[in-house]
Amino acid sequence: MMSSTVNIAFRGIEQSQVAREEIEERVEKLQQFFDHIQSVRVTVESPHNHSNKGNIYQVHIAIHVPGKEIIINKGKDNHQAHEDMSIAIRDAFDAADRQIQEFSRKIRGDVKTPSESDGRKHGIVSKIFLDDGYGFIDRSGGEVYFNENSVLNNAFSSLKVGAEVKFVEEMGEKGPQASTVYNSMS
Secondary structure (H helix, E strand, C coil): CCCCEEEEEEECCCCCHHHHHHHHHHHHHHHHHCCCCCEEEEEEECCCCCCCCCCCCEEEEEEEECCEEEEEEECCCCCHHHHCHHHHHHHHHHHHHHHHHHHHHHHHCCCCCCCCCCCCEEEEEEEEECCCCEEEEEECCEEEEEEHHHEHHHCHHHCCCCCEEEEEEEEECCEEEEEEEEECCC
């Protein structure tokens, strides 16, 4: 049961009950990470209709939490996978999940400030799958998974195999993963 206000809008496209239900489920999941969400505004749009190419869906999420508004904008990069509305929604909410978890950790005091210890490790991009939105970082002790949403400053597409990166490692569902990736060149 959702305790926060949820506002869902569709622009430039017909409303989809399936998408609406998917969004509501993802908002409920967000509340499992942080139960003080005040409101969530989600806009799904297809700003351009391409006759020779499928529509690219953009998903904008504004999450209001005490003292802050967390904004997610997915799809502006015209990622081909975002021709599927469900994938665009998934990617936007995956990014929202990470940001809400990070905000929740900060509120609980589980995150150290950079002056205490930034926890960054060094590694080299060993594999990158630009079209699929993920890659691996080689670090002492093996490889660490990362996805495009973990790379700061929308720099995922500029990463190359062999690039030096700094990253924050955490345990994911399938093993170690980089929650935040800093391109050493940016």
